Amino acid sequence: MASMRARNKIRAPRRSHASTPTEDFDAIWKILASSLSGIHTKNASSLSFEELYRNAYRIVTMSRGLELYERVKALEKDWLHNHVRSQVTDSILPILLRAENGPDRGMPVQEQSNERRAAAERFLSVLKETWQDHLVCMGMITDVLMYMDRTVSGDRSNPSIFVVSMALFRDNVLRVPVRPDLSITVEHVLHSTILFLVQLERDGHMIDRPLIRHCVSMLEGLYETVMEEETSRLYITTFEPLFLNASQDFYRAEGAQLLEEGDATTFCRQALKRIGEEQERCNVTLSASTEPKINQVIDKELILPNIGEVVRMDGTGVRHMLDQKQLDSLRDLYTLNARVDEKKSVLTQELSNRIIELGHEINTMSLAPPPPPPPPPAASGPTQNGDQATPENGKRSKDPKKEKNAEKEKTVNTQTASAIKWVDEILALKRQIDNVWLHSFKSDQTLHKSIDDSFGEFINRNTRSSEFLSLFFDENLKKGIKGKTEDEVDTLLDNGILLLRYIKDKDLFETYYKKHLARRLLMKKSASMDAERQMISKMKMEVGNQFTQRIESMFRDMAISQDLTTSYKRHMSQTNAADDDRPDLEVHVLTSTMWPMDVMGKNKNKAEAPPCVYPQQIKTLKESFERFYLDKHSGRQLSWQAAMGSADIRAKFVRSNGKVQRYELNVSTYMMVILLLFNEIADGETLTFTQIQEQTQIPENDLIRNLQSLAVAPKTRVLKKVPMSKDVKPTDRFSFNHEFQSPFVKVRIGVVAGNANKVESRGQREETEKKLNEERRHIIEAAVVRIMKQRKRLTHLNLMNEVLAQLTSRFVPDVKMVKQRIDSLIDREYLERLGDEASTYVYLA
Amino acid sequence: MASQTQSVYVTLVSSDGFEFIIPRSAACISGTIRRMLDPASKFSEALTGRCVLETLNGVVLEKVCEYFLYNEKHKDQANVPDMEIPAELCLELLMAADYLDT
Numbered sequence: 001m002a003s004m005r006a007r008n009k010i011r012a013p014r015r016s017h018a019s020t021p022t023e024d025f026d027a028i029w030k031i032l033a034s035s036l037s038g039i040h041t042k043n044a045s046s047l048s049f050e051e052l053y054r055n056a057y058r059i060v061t062m063s064r065g066l067e068l069y070e071r072v073k074a075l076e077k078d079w080l081h082n083h084v085r086s087q088v089t090d091s092i093l094p095i096l097l098r099a100e101n102g103p104d105r106g107m108p109v110q111e112q113s114n115e116r117r118a119a120a121e122r123f124l125s126v127l128k129e130t131w132q133d134h135l136v137c138m139g140m141i142t143d144v145l146m147y148m149d150r151t152v153s154g155d156r157s158n159p160s161i162f163v164v165s166m167a168l169f170r171d172n173v174l175r176v177p178v179r180p181d182l183s184i185t186v187e188h189v190l191h192s193t194i195l196f197l198v199q200l201e202r203d204g205h206m207i208d209r210p211l212i213r214h215c216v217s218m219l220e221g222l223y224e225t226v227m228e229e230e231t232s233r234l235y236i237t238t239f240e241p242l243f244l245n246a247s248q249d250f251y252r253a254e255g256a257q258l259l260e261e262g263d264a265t266t267f268c269r270q271a272l273k274r275i276g277e278e279q280e281r282c283n284v285t286l287s288a289s290t291e292p293k294i295n296q297v298i299d300k301e302l303i304l305p306n307i308g309e310v311v312r313m314d315g316t317g318v319r320h321m322l323d324q325k326q327l328d329s330l331r332d333l334y335t336l337n338a339r340v341d342e343k344k345s346v347l348t349q350e351l352s353n354r355i356i357e358l359g360h361e362i363n364t365m366s367l368a369p370p371p372p373p374p375p376p377p378a379a380s381g382p383t384q385n386g387d388q389a390t391p392e393n394g395k396r397s398k399d400p401k402k403e404k405n406a407e408k409e410k411t412v413n414t415q416t417a418s419a420i421k422w423v424d425e426i427l428a429l430k431r432q433i434d435n436v437w438l439h440s441f442k443s444d445q446t447l448h449k450s451i452d453d454s455f456g457e458f459i460n461r462n463t464r465s466s467e468f469l470s471l472f473f474d475e476n477l478k479k480g481i482k483g484k485t486e487d488e489v490d491t492l493l494d495n496g497i498l499l500l501r502y503i504k505d506k507d508l509f510e511t512y513y514k515k516h517l518a519r520r521l522l523m524k525k526s527a528s529m530d531a532e533r534q535m536i537s538k539m540k541m542e543v544g545n546q547f548t549q550r551i552e553s554m555f556r557d558m559a560i561s562q563d564l565t566t567s568y569k570r571h572m573s574q575t576n577a578a579d580d581d582r583p584d585l586e587v588h589v590l591t592s593t594m595w596p597m598d599v600m601g602k603n604k605n606k607a608e609a610p611p612c613v614y615p616q617q618i619k620t621l622k623e624s625f626e627r628f629y630l631d632k633h634s635g636r637q638l639s640w641q642a643a644m645g646s647a648d649i650r651a652k653f654v655r656s657n658g659k660v661q662r663y664e665l666n667v668s669t670y671m672m673v674i675l676l677l678f679n680e681i682a683d684g685e686t687l688t689f690t691q692i693q694e695q696t697q698i699p700e701n702d703l704i705r706n707l708q709s710l711a712v713a714p715k716t717r718v719l720k721k722v723p724m725s726k727d728v729k730p731t732d733r734f735s736f737n738h739e740f741q742s743p744f745v746k747v748r749i750g751v752v753a754g755n756a757n758k759v760e761s762r763g764q765r766e767e768t769e770k771k772l773n774e775e776r777r778h779i780i781e782a783a784v785v786r787i788m789k790q791r792k793r794l795t796h797l798n799l800m801n802e803v804l805a806q807l808t809s810r811f812v813p814d815v816k817m818v819k820q821r822i823d824s825l826i827d828r829e830y831l832e833r834l835g836d837e838a839s840t841y842v843y844l845a
Numbered sequence: 846m847a848s849q850t851q852s853v854y855v856t857l858v859s860s861d862g863f864e865f866i867i868p869r870s871a872a873c874i875s876g877t878i879r880r881m882l883d884p885a886s887k888f889s890e891a892l893t894g895r896c897v898l899e900t901l902n903g904v905v906l907e908k909v910c911e912y913f914l915y916n917e918k919h920k921d922q923a924n925v926p927d928m929e930i931p932a933e934l935c936l937e938l939l940m941a942a943d944y945l946d947t
């Protein structure tokens with residue numbers, strides 16, 4: 001000790017009580033005891049802290065702290081036991097006890113409830129007062145006895161006097177029988193009273209929340225043991241389980257009742273309201289620590305057992321909400337389901353069921369035979385009818401097989417429309433669901449996936465979805481986008497692409513798209529090249545490079561052809577500038593493998609259509625171009641596809657009154673050939689169908705169609721036909737119609753544009769499928785070989801998996817087909833079955 | 846002294862009658878004095894702002910007050926110069942510190 005060195009200088013501390021000579025312990029205690037009682041009776045202002053403190057200090061310095069501690073304890077116990085307890089028990093009116101004892105604990109009858117409520121509040125407020133007084137007094141006493149606390153309980157051998165007094169309060173006020181003859185303690189009454197008030201609030205009454213809050217915080221401030229562990233708060237050990245139990249019963253009953261009412265919307269609203277209430281209750285009235293637990297109770301009792309039924313509820317469930325676009329209700333339902341189930345499986349299930357159902361409706365609508373067309377008007381005939389009814393569709397409104405059945409043509413037209421309607425409706429549905437998803441489902445990923453799956457499912461259930469979608473694009477690129485802003489076009493295409501994403505057989509779509517695109521390009525029907533290019537880049541992004549390769553090369557061909565045409569023109573004007581009579585020529589040189597077969601003039605047997613006989617003038621032109629082209633690219637072969645071409649011709653019509661009327665006719669190449677025949681013969685003479693056929697060598701199908709538009713269609717009747725019937729028969733005779741009338745100088749004679757841009761008939765579809773399957777066989781074989789080349793050895797299962805994985809971006813291969821291909825590759829000695837293990841393949845280099 | 850409970854200054858009185866008027870915040874460095882002045886407990890000291898410390902004489906209380914102010918001045922600082930403690934007061938100051946819970 002430092003003082004040792006300077007002992008002589010250190011003043012000895014005065015032995016504690018300089019002012020008051022030695023007093024004995026009992027005297028000091030007497031002063032202290034009366035002062036402590038003074039604190040309890042709220043007379044503290046007359047007391048001096050210093051004096052009390054000094055007295056306590058003195059006792060402690062007499063080494064009798066422990067004794068003091070015990071005495072204070074006894075004093076407190078006595079105080080609580082004799083004064084506070086009676087105060088509290090007196091405030092408990094018999095009605096509270098009756099309710100406690102009564103058989104119907106939770107819910108007294110209504111008239112009783114008011115009375116009981118008043119009693120309850122009185123009891124609680126007395127208890128609260130008592131508790132707060134106790135807290136304040138004990139705070140003061142602890143302060144005064146601080147020095148004692150420091151020595152007596154500083155080493156943790158004894159709990160501090162404050163803790164002890166809390167325990168005393170617990171044992172002497174709360175845990176004492178209300179009446180000497182009853183076993184019910186104050187604590188019990190307190191619990192049942194709070195539960196009663198909570199129940200009142202749940203029933204929609206106003207209660208004194210702060211009062212309850214105070215009582216609850218009292219329970220939180222008291223512990224089971226003097227160690228004061230967090231988990232041994234009285235609130236947690238006694239009240240909370242009771243509260244949760246009561247809530248459990250309550251919500252189980254409420255769930256059953258709501259279910260009985262049978263309205264999903266009400267259920268959701270009520271459940272959410274309850275959740276909010278409980279949350280508020282925990283924060284304001286009870287303890288925040290209860291919130292997760294009561295939430296669990298709600299989830300377990302109210303939501304989990306009922307949500308499935310609610311979702312499927314007849315007439316009000318998810319179905320109804322979707323149909324009625326009740327976004328709020330859906331959102332409620334989502335919130336509830338999300339609480340109890342991470343995956344929201346019930347909701348997901350019902351949602352996807354409904355989507356598939358709706359999709360199915362759309363499918364059936366588009367596939368079902370359209371309502372029987374009205375009986376064809378007797379005189380005008382269906383062809384004209386078609387032209388007039390849908391003038392904007394006129395270009396593609398005719399069916400190649402019209403000679404077979406006029407009504408069938410109508411059917412096909414309606415089907416084209418219904419294909420587009422199908423796409424539109426799916427898009428509308430998608431928009432609607434997306435809206436719901438965004439607003440009600442908080443953009444939930446799981447649900448998004450399930451929505452996508454559902455869409456994929458029903459779209460692929462429609463075997464013609466690829467075709468329909470391609471038709472949709474065709475329609476829009478031809479005229480749908482006219483007069484639309486770039487953004488609108490963009491959205492439109494994006495929508496289409498969206499559906500493309502769902503389509504599994506992308507190669508089928510590619511086939512159709514190519515076919516339709518070929519028509520658009522060659523016949524210049526595309527409304528905007530920009531849009532076409534945009535479309536391709538979108539497809540590329542969606543499906544990949546490989547997919548758009550051929551489509552792009554079609555575009556390349558078009559571009560090259562344009563250059564070619566210009567350079568040919570330049571070439572011609574250089575070589576024989578004088579020849580003004582020479583018709584202008586615009587060629588499209590197409591790479592035959594890239595373009596769809598039927599555009600390339602190949603029929604089912606893959607034989608090329610015999611070239612038609614061109615008039616001399618055209619023939620010269622054709623030969624001159626061939627010379628020019630082959631000069632540039634030797635070794636190539638040009639085959640002319642007259643069926644795809646068109647021509648502008650100027651025609652003179654001499655009226656019967658001698659006037660001459662000129663028209664510019666835009667016709668197909670075949671029409672031009674036919675019309676030029678009439679230049680060779682004298683006015684008024686006729687040609688028979690057979691004659692025309694012999695002279696031109698135009699295939700019969702095409703000839704019929706072209707003659708039909710020239711001689712039958714009312715607006716473009718450049719030829720007269722005898723007899724005047726709707727159909728063209730081999731015996732018909734044709735002559736030039738000088739009386740041709742048209743309001744315009746330029747006349748476009750509707751090319752009966754074959755079969756490309758409308759829904760295929762059954763036969764054509766089988767054709768397409770056959771071609772497609774053939775192509776798929778190659779693709780599968782290529783994939784198998786590719787994989788085996790790399791792996792050398794693979795089991796059947798692994799090979800299958802890899803093939804499927806490689807191909808799914810294009811189409812979903814048929815397992816049987818893959819097996820066949822593997823067998824065929826084994827036959828051709830690309831692969832070998834590995835010895836005795838039949839299920840393993842080896843690649844043979 | 847005007848006895849507003851929340852007044853900034855408090856009066857400490859020694860056993861031999863010396864009065865020291867120091868800021869409340871400085872005085873409350875002592876746990877004992879802080880509790881004594883706690884406005885929530887309605888002891889007479891808290892009401893008057895005047896603490897009579899019977900156990901301390903003027904000399905010791907002066908040093909105690911000096912320490913209070915020294916502490917107040919240098920709190921939250923590092924490298925504070927040591928306070929000068931006369932050796933003869935050592936023991937008494939130690940006892941005072943114990944008493945005052947400083």
